[in-house]
Amino acid sequence: MFNNKHVSAIIVAAGKGTRMGSELPKQYMSIAGKTILDTTLYKFEKSNEVDEIILVVNKEELDYVNTEIAPAYRKVVKVVQGGATRTESVFEGIKAVNSKCRIVLIHDGVRPFVSYNLISNCVENADIYKSCIPVVEVVDTIKEVSGEGFVKDTLDRARLRAVQTPQAFDYELIRECYLNALTEDKVFTDDSSIVEYYGYRVKTIEGLQRNIKITTPLDLRVAEILSSVY
Numbered sequence: 001m002f003n004n005k006h007v008s009a010i011i012v013a014a015g016k017g018t019r020m021g022s023e024l025p026k027q028y029m030s031i032a033g034k035t036i037l038d039t040t041l042y043k044f045e046k047s048n049e050v051d052e053i054i055l056v057v058n059k060e061e062l063d064y065v066n067t068e069i070a071p072a073y074r075k076v077v078k079v080v081q082g083g084a085t086r087t088e089s090v091f092e093g094i095k096a097v098n099s100k101c102r103i104v105l106i107h108d109g110v111r112p113f114v115s116y117n118l119i120s121n122c123v124e125n126a127d128i129y130k131s132c133i134p135v136v137e138v139v140d141t142i143k144e145v146s147g148e149g150f151v152k153d154t155l156d157r158a159r160l161r162a163v164q165t166p167q168a169f170d171y172e173l174i175r176e177c178y179l180n181a182l183t184e185d186k187v188f189t190d191d192s193s194i195v196e197y198y199g200y201r202v203k204t205i206e207g208l209q210r211n212i213k214i215t216t217p218l219d220l221r222v223a224e225i226l227s228s229v230y
Contacts, residue, residue: 002049002123005102009044009075009166010054010093013037013065013109014082025061026214027109032227036214037069039112039227045073047116049123050105054093055079087188091178097171103127104174106191107166110214112223113230118208119166125203126168133168133192134207135161164207167191173200 001007013027022029027037034042044050053075057065062081070076078096082089090106097104103126107114118134125132138160144153167190174191181194188194192202210230214223 006100007103008097008101009105014089052077056093105166113210122168129203130170131202134164135204136207
């Protein structure tokens with residue numbers, strides 16, 4: 001609860017993990033003796049602001065998650081089946097939240113190093129601005145490249161940011177935007193891009209360098225190192 005507003009967290013864990021090169025989806029791989037998904041869920045379970053957790057998973061893992069993972073978390077009130085795309089999966093989560101919900105957090109199930117402070121800051125700023133995302137500075141030089149593989153432009157790194165989750169939104173706003181997005185012939189890579197597409201402003205706050213998304217075998221190795229520190 002935040003300012004007497006019900007806060008729902010949607011944890012999206014419906015990915016297949018193709019870039020990991022493993023038959024086991026990455027969210028069920030282990031770091032420091034726990035699955036990546038368990039480590040992520042624990043942070044939202046213990047957050048003072050979060051009232052409920054909606055977990056979105058693949059159809060094939062529904063039974064496993066319902067019996068082996070969800071029962072360990074009091075705040076996991078629903079485990080729902082994801083869709084064919086991330087946009088569809090998130091919308092399944094949005095539809096499943098409590099009718100009292102006023103603020104929604106949307107988080108990647110494979111970002112286990114999110115902090116309680118970041119969750120709190122996202123909720124607080126979503127309450128003020130209706131849309132909030134954590135970002136970090138870009139350290140590499142970024143080039144725009146043509147389809148033929150030639151550099152078209154060098155972008156101004158000082159103006160660029162890499163985006164993380166959780167992303168936080170006013171419930172009515174994100175629900176409306178997602179309803180419209182599902183009718184579009186367009187691929188959205190994150191939740192805030194949908195809000196931006198329909199003309200709403202998105203507030204940025206400082207994210208965490210350690211809040212990595214575990215996608216590749218190298219990420220998994222880095223996560224093993226981070227798990228010994230955080």
